[in-house]
Amino acid sequence: MKDFNIAVIPGDGIGKEVVSEAVRVLETAAELHGGLTFHFTHYPWNCDYYLEHGVMMPEDGLDRLKTHDAIFLGAVGDPNKVPDHISLWGLLIHIRRSFEQVVNIRPAKHIKGVRSPLRDPKDFDFIVVRENSEGEYSESGGRIHQGGDQIAVQNAVFTKKGTRRAMDYAFMLAEKRRRHVTSATKSNGIVHSMPFWDEVFQETAQDYPHINTRKVHIDALAAFLVSQPEAFDVIVASNLFGDILTDIGAAIMGSIGIAPSANINLNGKYPSMFEPVHGSAPDIAGKGIANPIGQMWTAKMMLDHFGENELGDQLLSAMESVLESGIKTPDLGGKATTKEVTEAVISKLKNSF
Amino acid sequence: MKDFNIAVIPGDGIGKEVVSEAVRVLETAAELHGGLTFHFTHYPWNCDYYLEHGVMMPEDGLDRLKTHDAIFLGAVGDPNKVPDHISLWGLLIHIRRSFEQVVNIRPAKHIKGVRSPLRDPKDFDFIVVRENSEGEYSESGGRIHQGGDQIAVQNAVFTKKGTRRAMDYAFMLAEKRRRHVTSATKSNGIVHSMPFWDEVFQETAQDYPHINTRKVHIDALAAFLVSQPEAFDVIVASNLFGDILTDIGAAIMGSIGIAPSANINLNGKYPSMFEPVHGSAPDIAGKGIANPIGQMWTAKMMLDHFGENELGDQLLSAMESVLESGIKTPDLGGKATTKEVTEAVISKLKNSF
Ligand SMILES: CC(C)[C@H](C(=O)O)[C@@H](O)C(=O)O
Ligand SMILES: CC(C)[C@H](C(=O)O)[C@@H](O)C(=O)O
Numbered sequence: 001m002k003d004f005n006i007a008v009i010p011g012d013g014i015g016k017e018v019v020s021e022a023v024r025v026l027e028t029a030a031e032l033h034g035g036l037t038f039h040f041t042h043y044p045w046n047c048d049y050y051l052e053h054g055v056m057m058p059e060d061g062l063d064r065l066k067t068h069d070a071i072f073l074g075a076v077g078d079p080n081k082v083p084d085h086i087s088l089w090g091l092l093i094h095i096r097r098s099f100e101q102v103v104n105i106r107p108a109k110h111i112k113g114v115r116s117p118l119r120d121p122k123d124f125d126f127i128v129v130r131e132n133s134e135g136e137y138s139e140s141g142g143r144i145h146q147g148g149d150q151i152a153v154q155n156a157v158f159t160k161k162g163t164r165r166a167m168d169y170a171f172m173l174a175e176k177r178r179r180h181v182t183s184a185t186k187s188n189g190i191v192h193s194m195p196f197w198d199e200v201f202q203e204t205a206q207d208y209p210h211i212n213t214r215k216v217h218i219d220a221l222a223a224f225l226v227s228q229p230e231a232f233d234v235i236v237a238s239n240l241f242g243d244i245l246t247d248i249g250a251a252i253m254g255s256i257g258i259a260p261s262a263n264i265n266l267n268g269k270y271p272s273m274f275e276p277v278h279g280s281a282p283d284i285a286g287k288g289i290a291n292p293i294g295q296m297w298t299a300k301m302m303l304d305h306f307g308e309n310e311l312g313d314q315l316l317s318a319m320e321s322v323l324e325s326g327i328k329t330p331d332l333g334g335k336a337t338t339k340e341v342t343e344a345v346i347s348k349l350k351n352s353f
Numbered sequence: 354m355k356d357f358n359i360a361v362i363p364g365d366g367i368g369k370e371v372v373s374e375a376v377r378v379l380e381t382a383a384e385l386h387g388g389l390t391f392h393f394t395h396y397p398w399n400c401d402y403y404l405e406h407g408v409m410m411p412e413d414g415l416d417r418l419k420t421h422d423a424i425f426l427g428a429v430g431d432p433n434k435v436p437d438h439i440s441l442w443g444l445l446i447h448i449r450r451s452f453e454q455v456v457n458i459r460p461a462k463h464i465k466g467v468r469s470p471l472r473d474p475k476d477f478d479f480i481v482v483r484e485n486s487e488g489e490y491s492e493s494g495g496r497i498h499q500g501g502d503q504i505a506v507q508n509a510v511f512t513k514k515g516t517r518r519a520m521d522y523a524f525m526l527a528e529k530r531r532r533h534v535t536s537a538t539k540s541n542g543i544v545h546s547m548p549f550w551d552e553v554f555q556e557t558a559q560d561y562p563h564i565n566t567r568k569v570h571i572d573a574l575a576a577f578l579v580s581q582p583e584a585f586d587v588i589v590a591s592n593l594f595g596d597i598l599t600d601i602g603a604a605i606m607g608s609i610g611i612a613p614s615a616n617i618n619l620n621g622k623y624p625s626m627f628e629p630v631h632g633s634a635p636d637i638a639g640k641g642i643a644n645p646i647g648q649m650w651t652a653k654m655m656l657d658h659f660g661e662n663e664l665g666d667q668l669l670s671a672m673e674s675v676l677e678s679g680i681k682t683p684d685l686g687g688k689a690t691t692k693e694v695t696e697a698v699i700s701k702l703k704n705s706f
Binding site: 077084085088089093115116117118119120136137139140141142143147149150151152153154155156157158159160161186187188191192193194196197211218219220221222223224226227235239240243244246247248250251252256330 | 437472496511514540
């Protein structure tokens with residue numbers, strides 16, 4: 001019997017609605033599997049918590065999270081209540097950084113039941129490995145002068161260690177896939193950090209001689225994800241470039257509501273964190289129509305992380321066949337509620353055992 | 354009779370092929386118009402020039418260019434001959450910066466004769482105003498330490514003046530269009546430069562109370578250009594974000610081979626420069642099949658800049674009806690050569706007089 005302690009942070013808006021459904025699915029999956037137990041501990045840290053306590057999480061928040069095997073997060077942020085830079089940097093980015101979740105992994109694949117905005121989406125299936133700890137997302141920088149003379153400086157900081165470990169992760173992942181890694185660069189315009197990025201990529205590639213590589217400037221790469229997404233297998237990108245490419249990935253899948261992600265801790269010192277790509281969508285919160293698929297696919301990534309890949313694959317198949325059968329939420333052009341989609345996934349999952 | 358002196362820099366690869374065709378079209382347009390004369394002076398500055406002289410342009414290059422009313426550029430760069438950071442920073446970016454071409458303008462619209470990769474491209478028609486002089490494209494930065502400890506730092510520098518003038522340009526442009534400006538930001542992740550960007554945007558918006566505004570994070574905005582491009586009118590973006598968004602714009606139009614751009618000098622001290630978005634495409638250079646539409650649309654932007662909007666519109670219509678009639682180069686799925694497309698555009702243009 002394998003036991004996993006999971007910290008659950010539903011967060012804001014629809015986060016709360018989709019997390020509870022995905023937890024039900026995980027519980028069902030564990031039961032069906034037979035040899036798995038999940039212990040869920042809920043942490044109510046979000047913008048409401050901030051309004052009450054003046055902080056996004058209590059002082060011992062990280063210590064409490066640390067005891068878990070993984071963190072399962074919904075969505076953080078509600079700019080009508082708390083400015084994003086407080087809510088995100090106080091919770092989401094705070095956890096990513098404190099727990100050394102140094103890579104962020106986001107798959108994008110063509111899902112038959114979901115209408116892609118692309119005319120001919122072929123069978124694209126790629127995964128973006130995003131450097132998640134440094135780069136353009138940096139607290140280094142500031143301002144000088146006032147009024148019309150004001151200048152803001154933002155420092156992007158790329159370390160050899162941080163860059164290299166994201167690239168190693170990408171190459172190792174490619175070994176289990178189609179053996180192709182594309183590096184997102186912009187060394188023709190950004191002349192300090194990106195030539196460095198290219199050098200580390202070239203150096204890393206030499207250690208994986210059987211993996212094919214390609215280097216594409218971010219502007220062209222963003223365009224290629226629209227015109228020929230099927231050309232990519234693993235893409236390795238900086239924090240900012242990964243952020244942009246994965247939203248394009250979600251867009252070509254047909255909805256940001258289905259896209260999952262994993263923030264991975266590589267040194268085993270802290271838990272990894274699993275969160276969908278979508279935000280808290282305050283505009284549709286409380287209506288019972290939020291799409292739970294992104295959160296469920298996120299649950300599948302957590303299962304994979306626990307070594308339960310077979311169960312993870314079964315869950316993804318169940319979701320795919322539910323979508324193909326037309327049971328989907330309004331954002332995907334369907335009429336189903338959050339709960340109806342969940343019921344359908346649970347029943348497909350049961351049938352697959 | 355209006356006279357314009359135009360500096361022509363064909364540059365590398367297909368640049369040479371498409372520039373000569375677009376010049377023919379401009380000559381025809383001037384003849385048909387009757388009250389216009391263009392004087393073209395060719396400058397052979399490119400990677401071959403570099404291999405011979407060790408520089409991308411002669412020492413007095415800028416002085417010579419300066420005497421012209423506009424610069425009409427093909428494409429610069431050929432990484433097999435000269436590294437990009439030398440060719441681009443020695444010519445393209447050197448001119449953009451030295452001639453204070455502080456905004457870069459790139460339209461994207463649905464062109465009926467060109468197959469968009471989008472299933473339902475609606476009639477999108479937006480224009481990106483890109484800050485073109487500073488921001489993420491900065492020579493400020495460097496490295497420290499060696500080997501495994503190496504760190505690269507890249508400074509993005511945003512001045513109030515630079516940011517504000519790009520935004521003013523965007524708002525003034527929106528006044529002549531559908532009165533809507535979207536700001537591309539990322540203030541939830543990039544915490545020094547982007548909150549500054551947001552502040553300047555808000556301040557600028559107050560001076561144009563009749564223009565509607567919207568602020569969208571770059572990741573979501575990149576996705577929206579795929580899922581609902583028709584929602585945008587004018588988009589104002591930093592140097593890097595503008596670069597990425599305009600390539601997505603080109604992609605959804607159906608080919609980077611048709612997308613034009615203008616680098617605008619606003620203080621009247623130096624000429625503006627007109628260049629297509631595509632690169633020099635060394636792989637198809639010399640085959641006579643390069644798509645000349647991007648360069649011709651660029652010529653239309655130059656006509657607009659000269660105040661010859663009516664002629665510019667006639668040229669764009671001529672191109673559109675040629676594309677609709679199926680006369681197009683292989684990159685657009687056609688069989689026509691560069692010259693055949695040009696002939697067809699010239700004859701359509703003649704018919705429109
Ligand atoms: C070639 C490169 C430096 C350039 C840029 O990024 O500005 C190009 O992509 C463009 O958009 O004109
Ligand atoms: C909310 C924001 C800070 C975050 C990011 O850019 O990392 C989000 O866009 C994401 O991709 O997880």
